Amino acid sequence: MRKSQREIAESSRLISRRVLMLGVIQAAVISTLGLKLRSMQLEHAEEYRMLSDGNSIKIRLLPPARGLILDRNGTVIAGNEQNYRVTLTREDAGDISTVVARLRRIIPMNDRQAAELITEIRRRSAVTPVMVADRLTWQEFSSIALNAPALPGVTPESGLSRSYPRAGDFSHVLGYVGPVSDFDLSKIENPDPVLRLPEFQLGKIGMEAKLEEPLRGKAGSRRVEVNSAGREMRELSRQEGQQGATVQTTMDARLQNYAAQRLGNESAAAVVIDVTNGDIVAISSSPGFDPNKFVRGISSTDYKELMQHDHRPLADKTVQGAYPPGSTFKMVTLLAGLEAGVINPGSRFFCPGYIQVAGRRFHCWSKGGHGTVDAVRSLEQSCDVYYYELAQKVGIDRIAAMARRMGIGVRHDLPMSAITEGIAPDRAWKMARYKQEWQVGDSINASIGQGYVLASPLQLAVMAARVATGKEVIPRLVRAIDGVVQPVPEFADLGINPLHLRTARGGMDAVMNGSHGTARRARIVAPEWQMAGKTGTSQVRNITAAERARGVISNDQLPWNRRDHALFVCFAPYEMPRYAVSVVVEHGGGGSAVAAPIARDILLFALADGLPPLSAYPDGERAKVEEMWSKMNLMPEPASKTARAKA
Template sequence: MRRTPKDTEESARRISRRGVILGGTQLAVMGILAFRMRFMQVERADQFRLLAEENRINIRLIPPARGLIFDRYGVPLAGNEQNYRIVVVREDTGDVDEALAKLARIVPLEPDEIERARKEIARRSPFVPVTVVDRLSWDDVAQVAVNAPALPGVTPEVGLSRVYPLGSDFAHIVGYVGPVSDYDLSKLEDPDPLLQIPRFQIGKTGVEAKMEGDLRGKAGTKRIEVNAVGRVIRELDRIDGQPGSDLQLTVDAGLQNFMEARMAGESAAAVVVDTIDGDVLGIASAPSFDPNKFVRGISLADYRALTENPYRPLANKTVQGAYPPGSTFKMVTALAALEAGVLSPEETVWCPGFKEVGGRRFHCWRRGGHGHVNLHESLQQSCDVFYYDVAERVGIEKITEVANRLGLGIRHDLPLSAVSQGLTPNKAWKRAYRDAEWVVGDTLNAAIGQGFVLASPLQLAVMTARIASGRSVTPRLVKSIDGIEQPSGAGDPLGLSPVHLARIRRGMDAVSNSRRGTAYRSRVVDPGLAMAGKTGTSQVRSITAAERAAGVFRNEDLPWERRDHALFVCFAPVEAPRIAVSVVVEHGGGGSTAAAPIARDIALRALHGDLPPLSAYPERQRWEVEERFDKLPLRPSEPPKNTGRSRA
């Protein structure tokens, strides 16, 4: 049947409408695709370019060079040395066990090192480089580089590791560094990304730990190109980090070495403080240890030898040790009585060898007593009964107040580990911590530095410096940070009577320089270097009435750990004090025989700037002193070395 012209016209109209709709739809789709392509290629080009490059580019942190530490004259105490190591990146390695097995055939790897590396790699993010072995020789590193094609994800690197050129001399002051532990991370709310790098070293003790924020520095970054199997092709760019700050300490390396050598064979501590500005010139604890062993990985045998040594070489006795100060505390009691007005300088007290209070006898160190003694003679001869008597009058509250003003019972803010506050007790303290009331006997014991009273060698040196200067001298250990001088420790006047302080200083002068003084044998005969001091002996055991009746055991007849501690404090020169010294010899016996000779040698070394001159010693002692100095294990003096801030 033939179609009419009208039907043909209607059919053509329908076809044209469908074509328009179809064409419009195609144009719309093409427009959307074009717009999307423009959006992805132009507007989001940077994002997709970055995603593409991340397939072949790794960004890694560059540990900064740790800040250096020097003594007051620029002698290096802590530096950095080059350290060759091998690192593994898990995401580039593929089969970690196979890679470690291949590596073990090239460089010497112990089974425990492989196991430790395997565990470390498993617990770290896939992109974090893990150090498998370090402190390799150049030959070992070269062997790994030559075999690089067969070791995907395994890379030799060179970095910096800490080194302590003076070894044990500064172990307790500078401390040492070690790898970041889980415990270290647990103490931080927002840890530095650097701390996530396996075997990254941070300060563990001493200045290294307390000044970590200054010494660590800021990390840098580098972009490296890797191929399909994870081998590094090239370094694209590098942004160096900010190195840590350099520290200059107040200590004198030569004096420190002399102090350590002089106390060799003892369990002892000594501190030297500048009486003018509070600089800590020397702060030695004996015996010491080599901190380099901790950085490199100390063996079990070496560590056990340190922890099982009864002389406790790991403890910094200068600030951690809290000892009964014994008779070195008598200046505090005397000043409290003078300031309170309950004692006049010429007043005498009768000493029959004991004082009886409440049916209990408090004994003097001299069994037969000292007879009538005044303030000057009580210090000179260290009469205990004199201080029992005046303490009963002045009371513990005044004694503790003066002790605090002189720096005892105060935690001095030095960047050292576990600085002790010591203890200057009073009535409130005993109620709070012993749940008991204070009694008169407590006051009498405290008056001679026994009972509850405790002080560190640092605190005793500060006390002596304040007595010598009349100012609230504050100890300072950090002299400058990156060349910026730190605040001085020269304090304000103590607020104690200059007349009373002068009386105490004259009594200390008599201790060392009068024939009846307890430290006369340790006097200095050179008037320009003469010292004033105070001996002290603190008991570590109770003496029973039966033992007193039969005769008190001599220290040399007792086991070492039951002998008395020996103490001595001094300042010098007498007429114009420049230094204050404290010495504590654990279980050394008497302060006059064990501690005073050491303190005299240290004081003379600090004042003279070199080995003490024999002319400063009494003539009859010079041969003995010379022989002792010849045997000292002193370190040869060397010019300052450049321990390097290498960026290799």
């Protein structure tokens, strides 16, 4: 159909308008581009020339703040402190020797340190910053910042470093952090990139190492513009890292502090467990050390001193130490015999001071013997012959099975380093270990916690807790992570006849409160806190027949490292147990004289939630205890607890 002249004219007008509009838009775009080009070429020419000559965008990782570790009341026992440091990146530095020489005018650095720094920088990746110095003074830090144009590749940084405000109180359980080494990286399959930062600190031992991942947090990042000299021009964007988790432990900082001071300069260990939930409220190894020295870089002199100390301050005796438990093991042998039905609580054995087995004489600690004794009296007076006789009837396999039931010969799962399993020996164990048959003499030695039997202070505390409750008390150290309370399992019943447990507890009560109790002098006289316990003394040397004939040399006449270990386990209150305690004093001598008073004092502090009234002590002990307290520097109560008490 042909269009009319009118329609053709209308169509022409529409096309002309559209062409005009398109032309206007094109002109506007061209004008804008022209103005932008003019601006770039004339007004901002210098800026863009600088960028083209070497400016670039770099991504820098931001290390996250390490998570805090708290005690059960919220007291910080591992925190972070401000740290001024400086790093150097080879890619941006140019001539490293020149830059290091300039740095030496600001930061004290001898020739050897400068040479080692240059070697380390060249060994590392060109893009990896290398730590030059940390813990700078504010003057040193500000001087480096002011001289930044002359120090290409050098970056002054303000960050956080680990600190331990309670120093040695928690040194073994918390451990410490340190710089990430090549060895550390070799143990990790896919290391987090943040681990390669020069200032980053990694958990080395203890809880710091075992809880490394939740404590580490997540790295942040920042985009920065740097020029050809490596100097940062400006920060383009920043994404902060995520701080590590806050871990609340089961420990009480004040009780831990008291336990550490009560152990004093002894080579010793103490463990306190809340028997109702398994919380370890104190776990102290003595002597301690200052973990802050490791964070800051311990000197060779300080490290050598720690390594050569005869009390082994770097060893955690609470979980790594494995000791013959001595007579503290007698509850295990007794319960094994009672449960096997070879004796009952009234069964008696006669103790003349020794027994003769296979031509060998096994002595009781009491040369004159104890006469006829039953189960309770055997514990009260710690009669060895009773257990020699019992061991021959019950056999080592049943004793070993009961030991494992009570927590000895079992590795307890805690976030601590090198936890020992101890040894609860039986026939199969000796054959596998020594390719030898078990002998009756082995059973006799094991019955009183000597021979092959080994237990840690942690295991002895667990044993005491299980005797006290009849439950499979499982120790724990972590109470909450980021406010999420960790569940407490319902402890299974040990399945031991309640009468047999009452017999063992009755014997432990008699140790403390009986007229012939071996630890009567260390008893608690406050009836509401009545304590049950058991002493132990384990030999670390053989006593020959000739020495017995002449007279056994007393501990105080022997060199320190040949003296007996002193041990003690206990729980209280007797009727409704709350805490179980174990104490081991290496080469301390007698358990009743050395370990028992320490355990009693620590137990009383736990029960009273602070220093107990002097009336809880026997009359003859009060003046000595008061004098001891006057020499201590104890932690004050946390503010939160004081506020709750006032409310």
